[in-house]
Amino acid sequence: MTVYVESEDELGALAMKLLTEDVITNLAISRSVVDVREYIDLEVPIFYIEVVPTKRIPRVEVKDVLTVKETGTGCFDVEIVNERYAPQLLELMWSEFGEDNVHQIERNRLKLTKINLEDIMNLPIGEMKKNELMTVIRDMIFRIVPIGFRVIRNLSNDDKIAYIASENPILDEQIQWIEDNVLSRQPRELSIDRTELIPERETKPRRIVTYKEDII
Amino acid sequence: MYSNYTFDGGSYRHKELIELVEDLGGYVISKYILSNEATITFTVPSPDMPRIEVLAKELGGKIKNTPLLGTEIAVVTPTLTRHHLPHPLCDIAEFLRRGGANTNMIGLARGTGRRTAQISQRERDLIEEHDVAVVALGNFKRCIDEKIGIFLDLNVPLVISALPYPYEVSGCEYVPRMGKFPYKFKQIGELKILDEISSAVERCLNHRREEIMLDPPVVPPFVVKDEIEQQVEEAKYIMSPGGIALRLNGLRVKLPFDVCSDAILQVRVAGFTVGEICTIERSRLHNHILLDMRPRSMVESAFESTMQAEKISVLGEV
Structure with a gap:
């Protein structure tokens, strides 16, 4: 740089x-x-x-950030593996799928309803x-x-x-x-x-101590 | 002539020091006891100082000369943003405090920019309450040329620090090489700049002290401080740090003006009331009480005229 x-x-x-x-x-x-x-x-x-x-700058893939487990038809348990992106992901999911369909159960666990797997995998997070x-x-x-x-x-x-x-x-x-x-x-x-910018330090001549003196 | 010192040492037997200071006719200005450590600032007549030094040595403490003790200094910056404030300003304020001064940091509301920089009347009044104002400006000579004008007509001794050198300004002390740096000063060469600022402030204060000594007040401000602490009940319960701050020729009592000004005016000092030897004013800072010492000649002439008036009234009755 x-x-x-x-x-x-x-x-x-x-x-x-x-x-x-x-x-x-x-x-x-x-x-x-x-x-x-x-x-x-x-x-x-x-x-x-x-x-x-x-x-x-590496692109971010959904599979790097989330692990998705299907629990029923249209229901998914999602774990945010990389917590660094958790705030942005949650905001993105709420805006894409609606706040009623995205529930934050724990700090890094989400429960999604009425959603396709493809929709999750196609979340636009590449440029994150x-x-x-x-x-x-x-x-x-x-x-x-x-x-x-x-x-x-x-x-x-x-x-x-x-x-x-x-x-x-x-x-x-x-x-x-x-x-x-x-x-x-x-x-x-x-x-x-x-x-x-900064005035230089005035250095005094150092007294060199010999090995013998040092011992004494 | 009084001189100001700071004692740093153990709290054990510190009362002996305080007693000696008082016996020698000096005054303890502040006393901070933190577990086993004691920091005591005091003022004593200069010829008696060797006796204090002997006792300090016996107690295992250090005595440091603090020439800025009993002064209140404004450290002024164009704004309180991170672009102007943190490192250089804190360094300056810290060095002044090490010299014993009370510092107040003041950021202007509209001090940014070159053409657009302004100072309001309220800010002006606030800065002029202090004994000296240290103004920290930036890096570019051209910008300082234009911006310096808003500070030069302040009615207070002025120390201006900025980066450009060589650079000359009339009407104030100028300390170069102190720009808008993004780090704290650590190297010896850098600390020298801070020492220069401190000594520039000292020069301004000495000049002001000489002016005051031409016609000094009846008693020094720390005597008035001592009496207020003893006679005004509210002064014992001030929560602000340094409840009664000394100024070069007066005091700042950190009590609400509307509530306590009358009580303070009635305090008796050396045969006078505070109202007779001081002028009282409302501070722009938190509504504090500002006391300015009147010169001795003014107090005595007022005293004589009242005595004469009393005589005439007594003769009239006879």
Whole structure:
């Protein structure tokens, strides 16, 4: 994962880079994010952020998540094997089959009535993991975007999640300008590093203790 | 001249220390006993300090100079969101508390953004109740240039911390390298920045102290605190931590203004009532009572004029 932050104020950009890296670490998504690119125009002011998520997100199959046992005609005992998806699954089943037909008996056991087996196996849960990751990435973005920049436009597409934010109305020309002048070229690395932010520690020369002295 | 110190040590025989402080004409400001540990903050005349140090050594405790003791400091942030608040602000407040100060963290309601940042009159009044305000701003020089304006006209000594350096601001103390960081400061180089903030606050306070010493109050604020604690019944049952907080030139009594202000005005201190030597005000913070010490010259002139008026009335009767 690489984080690129571009701005005319390099010191601020470096602080923003640290902030981004820390938010990604906190949310534990550093392996799910390939690239993060930020552009900060202090004149307008405008903040652009794009995140490229990894494409290796496994699809979730019903058989991986549920074990289904038929107990009668149209009645099934369903056990949620992977509890990670339990809240989303329950919500999905209630919306697909109706709340009267889906009863939660225990924490991870459901009783379904008036339902075909095929309907259960065809539940649209394949994108569940991807959707979960996208939600976390959006959360990450809104932790990074300056809080005062309330005017936000979504510029996401299939390959990336991108947002542009400002405290003033965002014009199409501004977006076009960023696309033409910033996104069309390779991202630039910052010329300063973390040592510029924090003054270095004054180190005193250490006294080396010989083996014999140590014993004494 | 009084100096402020903190004693950290065992609770065993801590009463000896308190007695010695009182015998030397000093005052105990706060006393926290947690099982076997005692933390006592006190103020004593500077020349008598060696005697306290001898006793502290005997008790096996440590004496630390706390220059910010008896002050109330506002730590101001543009908002109370995670974008602005947690790490740097807590670090600043903690370092100031280590110096003995009482800190209040204040987040503005509409302090976000660059062009849109605002401060309301209520917030302004609230910040101006404090002795010093520490304002923590962000990372970008251009944004700080525009945003700093809303704080500069506050009628309180101001310390501003932000990331850009070199950067100059007139009318306040500026501490660089303290930006919007997402972690707590741990390294020695980082702790130095916090020390700089603490010493900038100290400079502001010393400047204010010199101003006060030109015409000092009749008695120091901690004497008034002591008398209020003894004479006002309600003051013994204040639930807030630090029930009566000291300010540089006054007190914050954490009691409801409407209920207790009259009782406090009647407290007798050194031959005067509190109403004579202090001005009383309603605080914007939880309706507390704010006392500001009047200068000695003002109290004495008022006293003389009342004496004269009494004389004239007595002569008239004769």
